[in-house]
Amino acid sequence: MSTASGINVAIIGVGLVGSSVISQLTSVSTLSSRLHIVALQNSKKTLLSTASSPLSFSSSSDWKALLSNSPTSALALPDLVLELQKITKDTGRHTAVVDNTSDEKVAAFYPEFLRAGLSVVTPNKKAFSGPIELYNAIVERKSNDKAGSSGPLVYQESTVGAGLPIISTLNDLVGTGDQITKIEGVFSGTLSYIFNEFSTPTGGNKKFSEIVKFAKENGYTEPHPNDDLSGSDVARKLAILSRLIPELKQALPKGYLSVPTHSLTPAPLADVASGEEYVERLPEFDADYHGLNKEAFDQGCVLRYVGVIDVQKGEIKASLETYDKAHPFASSLSGSDNIVAFHTKRYSQRPLLVQGAGAGAEVTAMGVVADLTKIAERRG
Amino acid sequence: MSTASGINVAIIGVGLVGSSVISQLTSVSTLSSRLHIVALQNSKKTLLSTASSPLSFSSSSDWKALLSNSPTSALALPDLVLELQKITKDTGRHTAVVDNTSDEKVAAFYPEFLRAGLSVVTPNKKAFSGPIELYNAIVERKSNDKAGSSGPLVYQESTVGAGLPIISTLNDLVGTGDQITKIEGVFSGTLSYIFNEFSTPTGGNKKFSEIVKFAKENGYTEPHPNDDLSGSDVARKLAILSRLIPELKQALPKGYLSVPTHSLTPAPLADVASGEEYVERLPEFDADYHGLNKEAFDQGCVLRYVGVIDVQKGEIKASLETYDKAHPFASSLSGSDNIVAFHTKRYSQRPLLVQGAGAGAEVTAMGVVADLTKIAERRG
Numbered sequence: 226m227s228t229a230s231g232i233n234v235a236i237i238g239v240g241l242v243g244s245s246v247i248s249q250l251t252s253v254s255t256l257s258s259r260l261h262i263v264a265l266q267n268s269k270k271t272l273l274s275t276a277s278s279p280l281s282f283s284s285s286s287d288w289k290a291l292l293s294n295s296p297t298s299a300l301a302l303p304d305l306v307l308e309l310q311k312i313t314k315d316t317g318r319h320t321a322v323v324d325n326t327s328d329e330k331v332a333a334f335y336p337e338f339l340r341a342g343l344s345v346v347t348p349n350k351k352a353f354s355g356p357i358e359l360y361n362a363i364v365e366r367k368s369n370d371k372a373g374s375s376g377p378l379v380y381q382e383s384t385v386g387a388g389l390p391i392i393s394t395l396n397d398l399v400g401t402g403d404q405i406t407k408i409e410g411v412f413s414g415t416l417s418y419i420f421n422e423f424s425t426p427t428g429g430n431k432k433f434s435e436i437v438k439f440a441k442e443n444g445y446t447e448p449h450p451n452d453d454l455s456g457s458d459v460a461r462k463l464a465i466l467s468r469l470i471p472e473l474k475q476a477l478p479k480g481y482l483s484v485p486t487h488s489l490t491p492a493p494l495a496d497v498a499s500g501e502e503y504v505e506r507l508p509e510f511d512a513d514y515h516g517l518n519k520e521a522f523d524q525g526c527v528l529r530y531v532g533v534i535d536v537q538k539g540e541i542k543a544s545l546e547t548y549d550k551a552h553p554f555a556s557s558l559s560g561s562d563n564i565v566a567f568h569t570k571r572y573s574q575r576p577l578l579v580q581g582a583g584a585g586a587e588v589t590a591m592g593v594v595a596d597l598t599k600i601a602e603r604r605g
Numbered sequence: 606m607s608t609a610s611g612i613n614v615a616i617i618g619v620g621l622v623g624s625s626v627i628s629q630l631t632s633v634s635t636l637s638s639r640l641h642i643v644a645l646q647n648s649k650k651t652l653l654s655t656a657s658s659p660l661s662f663s664s665s666s667d668w669k670a671l672l673s674n675s676p677t678s679a680l681a682l683p684d685l686v687l688e689l690q691k692i693t694k695d696t697g698r699h700t701a702v703v704d705n706t707s708d709e710k711v712a713a714f715y716p717e718f719l720r721a722g723l724s725v726v727t728p729n730k731k732a733f734s735g736p737i738e739l740y741n742a743i744v745e746r747k748s749n750d751k752a753g754s755s756g757p758l759v760y761q762e763s764t765v766g767a768g769l770p771i772i773s774t775l776n777d778l779v780g781t782g783d784q785i786t787k788i789e790g791v792f793s794g795t796l797s798y799i800f801n802e803f804s805t806p807t808g809g810n811k812k813f814s815e816i817v818k819f820a821k822e823n824g825y826t827e828p829h830p831n832d833d834l835s836g837s838d839v840a841r842k843l844a845i846l847s848r849l850i851p852e853l854k855q856a857l858p859k860g861y862l863s864v865p866t867h868s869l870t871p872a873p874l875a876d877v878a879s880g881e882e883y884v885e886r887l888p889e890f891d892a893d894y895h896g897l898n899k900e901a902f903d904q905g906c907v908l909r910y911v912g913v914i915d916v917q918k919g920e921i922k923a924s925l926e927t928y929d930k931a932h933p934f935a936s937s938l939s940g941s942d943n944i945v946a947f948h949t950k951r952y953s954q955r956p957l958l959v960q961g962a963g964a965g966a967e968v969t970a971m972g973v974v975a976d977l978t979k980i981a982e983r984r985g
């Protein structure tokens with residue numbers, strides 16, 4: 226075992242997810258011996274490990290003080306790369322950058338991280354669901370599938386379903402030669418919660434607007450509920466998954482904006498800038514939502530907001546659909562859980578299903594840390 | 606990229622699963638360039654790749670003829686190891702042994718494979734569910750968690766749930782510091798089928814013995830149904846999973862035989878040697894099975910044969926349990942699917958669920974091939 230074993234980890238973004246990542250890395254001894262935190266950066270400050278003063282966190286309180294007291298203002302990303310290359314050289318260890326932000330600018334910089342030999346792990350959906358040019362630049366520069374290479378790797382498990390094994394399962398299916406026929410799922414925890422409350426096998430007796438109001442007040446939605454109800458988060462996840470399916474190469478969305486997406490926001494509210502006003506006016510449309518729900522119920526069905534990738538039809542869409550009361554999306558789903566059904570040539574009679582919490586700092590961090598472990602296994 | 610990139614694969618056992626493994630390895634170009642088959646062995650013959658005549662399979666018909674026409678009788682395992690070490694040296698590539706048998710003698714040899722530097726991938730449950738001494742010898746010699754090592758690796762995804770992400774999910778949960786509180790699941794495809802038919806949310810109107818008879822006649826059971834109804838297959842899977850949970854270290858079963866297991870075989874039939882006689886006499890006990898089912902139904906429940914690992918109670922058992930009609934094991938399960946619920950500190954409100962076909966040659970082979978890919982990523 227080399228003294229330089231393991232890898233370095235540079236963490237950009239130390240909010241809820243970033244804090245959980247640090248907490249997991251420092252509290253599990255099998256991780257702290259293999260994954261060495263060498264940099265922390267938030268919007269204000271950067272904290273770097275140096276030979277004379279290596280970072281060594283033992284508790285969660287430590288690093289927050291160290292970062293805010295750091296004399297170094299937040300480095301521009303090209304400067305951060307130079308510092309990380311220096312650390313890579315000094316330590317003799319491979320370095321991975323963890324992007325815990327949801328920042329487009331950080332995402333746009335992934336090709337440069339990779340060009341500099343730095344691996345990338347992230348729950349940030351922007352790079353994988355945005356412009357296809359950025360995505361292609363990342364795919365070109367990553368070495369995940371290059372046998373015998375020691376180049377940089379990219380892992381993105383937490384971009385869909387947080388810690389749930391969704392990306393890895395899709396990659397294993399595709400990588401072993403299975404053919405995906407359809408992926409269908411409830412990909413938004415917020416919309417899962419709303420429809421699990423609104424449209425139940427026994428009908429449901431709550432008003433749509435009241436469920437949204439409660440969800441907003443309890444932090445289940447973004448500050449502006451339209452950010453969830455527009456379906457764009459689901460569209461992003463569909464863009465991410467569809468790009469991992471080789472058969473879709475010709476039909477790939479140029480970005481999540483080209484995924485046909487059914488917005489649940491009533492047209493008259495589309496331009497309401499304030500989340501509060503949005504929630505206040507939503508009751509005007511309760512009759513419409515109720516009508517949809519009743520129509521589904523009369524057919525023995527429930528409403529679910531789903532993402533569908535139908536490979537055979539070449540169709541990708543985020544939309545409100547009806548499911549029979551006995552369907553797992555109706556009968557088995559509850560709370561704000563995600564559920565994903567992989568229909569494939571091998572899993573043809575019944576799909577492979579993965580279900581569970583698809584959001585939250587700890588489970589998102591788990592996906593990130595598991596990805597880092599995989600990089601340590603390959604480059605440590 | 607080195608010319609020696611990728612790894613060598615030596616395949617022991619070329620029945621249904623082995624044939625599917627070979628088919629996947631040879632038909633997917635991204636696999637055939639990284640996973641090089643260098644040996645095939647069944648109970649009669651061994652076929653080895655040599656420098657002058659390297660194996661190169663392009664179709665599934667090829668290798669069967671080549672193997673049966675091979676002049677080499679099946680090698681004893683120590684001799685196979687010597688040949689594989691020679692091939693490893695000649696090719697400059699790491700070598701993994703795939704054991705597709707269910708043979709205890711092959712399983713008992715894993716420590717020797719590892720000692721010789723050969724990785725092991727297998728759907729064979731014997732080594733991981735058998736005597737704890739054998740298991741410990743394997744754990745000691747594998748390098749999976751040793752940073753910076755280039756030693757041999759062990760992967761066993763297909764030992765539970767075939768290609769379903771069960772072992773990998775458990776390893777990721779544990780590896781990132783989550784605490785498993787309970788694992789509960791339907792682990793036997795055969796018993797899943799039997800109880801999904803027998804005990805439905807609406808009661809079920811089929812006789813237990815008739816379902817077993819139909820299942821036997823259609824190949825859903827082992828030739829002797831007691832091999833499924835005894836619960837020992839479930840006990841093996843529980844032994845395998847429990848050994849991956851650090852908190853259970855003190856309460857670990859010495860082997861699957863020490864897992865408390867409720868046999869569904871009526872005591873008077875326990876010693877019936879013939880599967881045919883067993884099925885013929887089973888109707889004598891239909892009233893008993895019916896009584897259990899009715900009792901469950903009267904409580905709004907169904908019967909499911911499950912495996913439970915309750916970490917908090919330190920209890921591991923394979924048994925017939927009742928589940929509310931709305932529980933995913935009742936409402937969402939169908940056919941011969943497996944379903945596994947991981948209850949953890951992070952997934953505490955609702956479990957992480959994985960569901961799908963848990964048996965069959967193609968999905969079992971998929972788990973094997975995905976494991977081989979992981980070894981190629983780390984040692985290729």
